[in-house]
Amino acid sequence: DPFAGDPPRHPALRVNSQKPFNAEPPPELLTQSFLTPNELFFTRNHLPVPSVEPGSYRLLVEVPGGRSLSLSLAELRRRFPKHEVTATLQCAGNRRSEMSRVRPVKGLSWDIGAISTARWGGARLRDVLLAAGLGDKSGEWHVCFEGLDKDASGTRYGASIPLERAMSPQAEVILAYEMNGQELPRDHGFPLRVVVPGVVGARSVKWLRSVAVSPAESPSHWQQNDYKGFCPSVDWDSVDFRAAPAIQELPVQSAITEPRPGAAVPAGELTVKGYAWSGGGREVIRVDVSLDGGRTWREAELCPRPERGRAWAWALWELRAPVAAGARLELVCKAVDRSYNGQPEGVGGIWNLRGVLSNAWHRVPVTVTR
Ligand code: MTE
Ligand code: MO
Structure with missing residues (x-):
């Protein structure tokens, strides 16, 4: 069982799928506090939770024309100032159950709880990319993230954001090692995850293995063939995933x-x-x-x-x-x-x-x- 190593979970969570684990807090607990307690924060896993030994963990950073970095957790904390940001994460599938009542859709049947808020702390992605020697870039560039979680065939979770967002000091994109003042829980990406404020949860890659600046978006299934919106008449026979942009900023x-x-x-x-x-x-x-x-x-x-x-x-x-x-x-x-x-x-x-x-x-x- 590839999920045998998953962590224990809070019994109050409403489970949408056990393997992989997907669960949301009951609505009345969700708005009890501005910051969602870590153990009640909704969890959206596509794959088994990887077991990471923090001492030997390394983050790989690749920048074209720059140098490749391999950073330990201690280096990430020591070399880059800690930046804190309070941000809400929402899954693109939040409130999907209401859509399936109109006509069936493919996906986990989330109620209104695939959304939560935390105070995140970590290194600014911008600082890390600059340390890797990122120079001025013109044209279209993206920052691709890969997780340590993988399926039976070895395919890892991945996603990307435009380089412009990653480099904007105002956008506050961070590589977080803290969630509400504690180290990241295993379900939320221990020991390191991306937090992209204001953007669909799918881009905030957990259990971060690598960061790479690239002229193309992440080739991953979840960037290319999922997390996109279509006209109500588009069905599984007519859908062309290349025709729609990947969801980034979410609507109100x-x-x-x-x-x-x-x-x-x-x-x-x-x-x-x-x-x-x-x-x-x-x-x-x-x-x-x-x-x-x-x-x-x-x-x-x-x-x-x-x-x-x-x-x-x-x-x-x-x-x-x-x-x-x-x-x-x-x-x-x-x-x-x-x-x-x-x-x-x-x-x-x-x-x-x-x-x-x-x-x-x-x-x-x-x-x-x-
Ligand atoms: N990162 C990895 N490595 N694997 C994943 O399955 N799920 C994504 C994103 N990052 C995912 C991931 C999705 S779709 C969402 S909505 C958020 O993580 C959920 O973050 P959370 O589980 O901390 O709430
Ligand atoms: Mo999601």
Whole structure:
């Protein structure tokens, strides 16, 4: 069993697949704290968790025209200043289960919990590439990442980001060895992972084996033939993965974490809670909530955030409203980001065969007890 060496996991996680391990925290735990506790952070593994001996671990760095580096963990910590960034990671498949209700899609049936937030600490990718002798580059370049995790045929997980993002000091891309002040847990990439703030989780490669600057995107399956969006009419016979760009920055997203669909809530004051987030550091400026299926709206209160500025992290929000005994409500939420991007009203127009980018208005029917 290639998964026999996987680590133990928290029993509260909702497991979507055991081998490889894929699990999300229950919604009500997700918004209990701004930073997700490490043991509750959603886990998205495509392959078995590699066992890494930290003493003999080396990161390979390859830069055309530069020198190849092989860095130990001690060197990474010693040679590069530690940079910390609070960032939300979201899987492209978050909320896929809502898409499959419209028409079946291929992929893990995530509810609304394939998203979590942590404070990450590590070396800036930019500093490491400069140390490897990266000079000025014109034209199209990418930074390709490879994980230590591999399948039975020896194929490793891989992904890439444009070099421009990697080198931008504002983009804060790091090679993280810390998560919420602790060393990275095994499920989240021990001993070293990439964290690309504002970008789909798939590019934040865990158990990082190598970093290479290349004129082409990562050749990996997950860069080339997965994590792309298509027109709702495209099916598995007509899909041409070369025709669509790889997902990088994600669109604006929000969801209601409390109450849960189908809940019976007491009459009086109802508290609705949730999260909102957008890709590319676009701050969420507003969350609108409806209690009547989208006919009328009110504005939720955004919980104060620890940091302002570039919004790599989600906004948690809350709305209190009086509700009358016996009512049937359809709670709805939708967020607006700094660029005034909004979420689509329904799933129909954004449905795609892989069930990615599922960010329609989130609807939660509840009844009010007498
Ligand atoms: N890196 C490696 N090496 N292997 C993987 O399977 N999964 C990716 C990414 N990095 C993956 C990986 C995907 S699709 C996501 S959404 C995030 O890791 C999830 O990170 P997490 O498990 O820490 O939440
Ligand atoms: Mo993902």
